[in-house]
Amino acid sequence: MKEMLTKNLNPSQAEAVLCTEGPLIIFAGAGTGKTRVITHRIAYLLSLGVVSQSVLAVTFTNKAASEMKKRISDLIPGVGVNVWVSTFHSFCAHFLRAEASRISLNPYFLIYDFIDQKSVVKDCVKELNIDEKKFKLSIIADKISRAKDNLKFPSDMAAEAESAGDFFGITVAKIYELYQKKLERADAMDFGDLIMRTVSALQRHSELLEYYREKYKYIMVDEYQDTNHAQYIFIKLLAGKYHNVCVVGDDDQSVYSWRGADINNILDFEKDYPNAKSVKLEQNYRSTPKILSTANQVVKYNNARISKRLWTQNPDNGSVTVLKAVNENDEAVKIAELIYSNAYDNKCKFSDYAVFYRTNAQSRTFEDTFRLSRIPYAIVGTLRFYDRAEIKDVIAYLKLIYNPNDNVSFKRVINIPRRGIGKTSIETLENFAQLKNMSIWQSVPFAQEAGLTKGPAEALNSFAQFIKDFSTLKNSGSVKLIVEKVITDSEYLKELEAENTPESKIKIENIQELISAVDDFEKNRSLDKSLAGYLTQIALMNDADSPDESKGKVTLMTLHLAKGLEFDNVFICGLEEGLFPMGESAFNDKELEEERRLMYVGMTRARKCLYLCWSTERKVYGKIIWNMPSRFIAEAGFKDESAEMEQNRKQNFQNRLSQGFNRTIIHSDSFGREQNFRSFNKKSFKAEIVYTNAGSYGYMSSGGEITKAERFDNPAEDLSPYKIGTAVSHPVFGRGKIIEKSGVGNDLKLVVLFETGQWKKLLARIANLTLI
DNA sequence: CTCATATCGATTTTT
């Protein structure tokens, strides 16, 4: 058995697999066969006679969990399926339901997602009379989540904020406190609660801790670099007796610190477990040597990392190429040309290509371009199935049927479809409920007493009756039946049908898809087919990626979503200072390093060809900005372009100036694309390849920004002496020409192109310019 | 209560 399991492994992989006792950390670089090692290690444990029920494997995503589960049971048929493989959240949800009675918890709690969380925060903000404009819901909800990630109670947050004199923190702590009360009152938990309450339960109930420690003698954690503090403590608790904990991860691929992930968990593992064994997986099976060395070279600029170097035996036939574009359309067109010409020649399939970008907004240009050039594409990520309004509506009905005290769901569906119960009615009722310490549901019978007029009160009652009508179905009936009854009896479907717009048709399709998903749930999920089981399942599961959807298509996605995937050809786009690395992160070492890791993740997805793309000009929020090429291009070993870039920019401006600045921009938008497409026949494919791997690299100074003046939008004549094209003189910068202009009066800002080639954005009021 | 217009504001998003 041992031989069978190790014969296809390299020496370090085998070492990791065979090390079964005591703490073990596996540093698994990109493409080094991590999943293989984990699954083989579990198989090996089982072959040694370890009972499958005492092995626990934790991952972050359902996708990873089901993949692992499948591979384990393939490896050890029959026994493998009993290994507990699940996500942190799913494990904790099961734990809390199972042990609910012991920790005085309602086992029928609901799970709130981020949208629900924000909705509760909104209620809190209103109730506490806090200015919604100063405190944005998502920031507050985020801060509360971060606190839970760090096992901080409202009181902890308050105390910390107090001593730091952090006014914002003090306010959020108040919101957090109320927020928590509301969740408890509604028997709901957010994602953070699942972990935090599990940890608390284990800490407070020694008999529970002892039981689970005994139960799970062998623990494995995947993507350990992404664990937050709460998850870290959770593992530490469970592994506290036998110390048979094996964590796998790659510090170079830690890109979720903004969601509470603490990279120190992986960096300090050997401090936490002094007798820990450590294995590095460095042989890469994915990429060509050129791509690997380039990626290595970039990530080497990071300080907070454990030194490792990926190598490969793959043939050296790949390439890393920098693609320079004039604007974001040009960027997309060049990529489209490359993809199209290769696909046309049958050198590659569309599905061999992936386009990665830093922000979702960038996908738009690619969509437009690909659609025009008939390149099939699939966007991964943006809007998740269960986040769609119509799906959330139907689910809210289910939640309400399951637990009528769920205020969030109540408010969501009370007037969908319209029942003539408006904002004021709900508000009055909610205030009344608040006062009497009831849920909104419980206060429905007192609607008139609460001050509602007859119409709404009656509507409310019949709505309540509608929900009550499910009381028998909810315990015994099939979920599918409930859903169907909900959408027909509530007339939700009827209203959508009446709308009869393209949007409403899509919504109906989505609802139909939901029904078939429910059907699938009932047919293929033997464990818990109840409404409760279904709600838990979907709360913790985003839509399973349907593989056939990306078949034969170019994949478009953010760099974050690219983690864990691989493609023959990868385009990393928008490699510009300010976009990637993004915003201010260039000025903060920690943030810059995370951006760099993201770059590393992107680069190491490529098997054969990697393209680094940047554009000299880019439209952001409707304004054109000029960025410097990203430092990551230089760090990847491409020669310092800053000098040339500067030259470029001067040329750019001179050209614009001589042709009339505004015209050029407008033309390049509406006609430039057309021209590009006119040449879009197979023969003339030729992307401008600017630099290929050359020697030196250096650092580039951060780029300036120039914005197009609003003058196109409001051509009203102004009275100031400063006009576009006016020659002026500045005491320091010398002579120049006004090329841009925005604002009025005291706010009048000018962009002046000086004879030196330099341009500056100046406030007219203080710039001390003289007309010449 | 509902529909139409202003206003704001905008990373990344495993569960």
Add this chain to the structure above:
DNA sequence: TCGATATGAG
């Protein structure tokens, strides 16, 4: 730029 939300008239 464009989309999601807040405000106001009917």
